[in-house]
Amino acid sequence: MSKSKYFMFGFLLLLVSAVWAQEPVKVVVTHSILADFAQNVGGDLVDLTILVGRDGDAHEYEPTPQDSVAIADAELIFENGLGFETWLGDLYTASGSSASRVVVTEGIVPRAIEGEEHAEDHAEEYEHGEFDPHVWHNPQLVMTIVDNIAAALSRVDPK
Numbered sequence: 001m002s003k004s005k006y007f008m009f010g011f012l013l014l015l016v017s018a019v020w021a022q023e024p025v026k027v028v029v030t031h032s033i034l035a036d037f038a039q040n041v042g043g044d045l046v047d048l049t050i051l052v053g054r055d056g057d058a059h060e061y062e063p064t065p066q067d068s069v070a071i072a073d074a075e076l077i078f079e080n081g082l083g084f085e086t087w088l089g090d091l092y093t094a095s096g097s098s099a100s101r102v103v104v105t106e107g108i109v110p111r112a113i114e115g116e117e118h119a120e121d122h123a124e125e126y127e128h129g130e131f132d133p134h135v136w137h138n139p140q141l142v143m144t145i146v147d148n149i150a151a152a153l154s155r156v157d158p159k
Contacts (some may be wrong), residue, residue, distance in 0.1 A: 012127045014157045016073050023047075025156050028074040034104060035143075038078055039150045045157060049074070058084060063091045074099040075156055076084055078149060081105045082133035102152040104145045 015097060024047040029035045030095035031052040039048055049070040052058045058080075072095040079085050092101065110131035135141040 006144060009028060022157070025076060025153060026074045027076045027153075028070050028099070029078045030080060031056070034078050034080065034149075036141070037104075037146055038149055038153075041146060042153050046153070061087060063084075063087060067091065068095040071095040071097045071099065076152055078102045078104050078152070080133055080135075081132055082108075082110050082135070084133035100152070100156075102148065104148045105133070105141075108135055108141050108144050108147055110135055 024045050025042065026049075027038055027042065028049045028051065029038050030131045032050055035048055035050045038046060042048075050064070051067050051070075052061045054084075069089060071092060072098060077092070077097070077099045079088055079101060082105050088101075092099075100115045110133065112130055113132045136145065
């Protein structure tokens with residue numbers, strides 16, 4: 001084989017490798033429970049950043065400059081919705097991000113709650129509105145969340 005054929009073979013091999021070695025999708029999730037779902041669905045195909053970690057409380061979360069940078073760099077942001085992340089809109093705007101925001105509870109009919117019932121669930125008062133945003137307690141609703149995550153990832157990276 002001549003040198004030019006070796007060069008051409010090497011070039012084609014490099015080109016094919018570049019296509020196969022696609023970078024993971026940069027995903028930001030608002031809390032650790034969504035992180036578990038996103039990691040299980042996306043595996044190695046997602047580069048995950050968690051805003052409110054396992055020891056954090058989404059009700060008391062204070063955004064950091066690093067969180068703003070992560071959102072600005074993300075392709076997708078998975079959020080619970082249902083009034084759970086009241087701070088996310090301002091953080092998203094401040095970051096200048098163009099990431100797609102995915103409300104993973106889309107299509108879920110949440111359980112209505114009464115004010116006193118909700119106050120008993122939390123040591124302090126949190127305003128979620130009239131629906132319980134803690135939908136991950138119901139395995140049937142989790143299936144919808146996981147489907148929404150899978151659909152969003154597929155739109156960004158069909159593989």
